[in-house]
Amino acid sequence: xxxxxxxxxxxxxxxxxxxxxxxxxxxxxxxxxxxxxxxxxxxxxxxxxxxxxxxxxxxxxxxxxxxxxxxxxxxxxxxxxxxxxxxxxxxxxxxxxxxxxxxxxxxxxxxxxxxxx
Numbered sequence: 001x002x003x004x005x006x007x008x009x010x011x012x013x014x015x016x017x018x019x020x021x022x023x024x025x026x027x028x029x030x031x032x033x034x035x036x037x038x039x040x041x042x043x044x045x046x047x048x049x050x051x052x053x054x055x056x057x058x059x060x061x062x063x064x065x066x067x068x069x070x071x072x073x074x075x076x077x078x079x080x081x082x083x084x085x086x087x088x089x090x091x092x093x094x095x096x097x098x099x100x101x102x103x104x105x106x107x108x109x110x111x112x113x114x115x116x117x
Contacts, residue, residue: 025055028086033108035101037067037089041075045084048072051091058100066091 028040046052046069054067067088075083093101 023053031085033101033105035090035093035098035105037070037087040086040088041083042086043083045072045074046086052088054088054090056097056100056104058104063094063097063100065093065097 026043028042031039031041048069048071050069051066052069054065056063056065067090069086070089071087073085075085077083090097090101
């Protein structure tokens with residue numbers, strides 16, 4: 001049996017162009033956080049003006065919000081690596097996400113106070 005004949009599902013040849021998109025989750029380093037948005041570092045240059053899905057993780061629980069990319073600036077790293085600082089504005093923040101954002105801000109505020117003593 002040839003390799004191409006072992007497929008479980010049928011395949012169809014596309015004649016011409018067929019456009020699609022792929023969504024991938026990338027962990028982001030959060031530089032700062034506010035109730036209305038965040039500054040994050042990303043490996044991808046997210047298009048300014050685009051709306052991106054954001055998953056907020058707290059422990060084993062997650063909640064999803066949408067965020068508009070408001071600004072983008074490159075961060076040059078030693079060794080030639082490229083990262084970007086991305087300014088996000090949260091859109092349609094539900095009550096659960098707002099509580100989590102507030103809790104995360106509170107945790108880090110307490111950490112900063114204890115570290116500064």
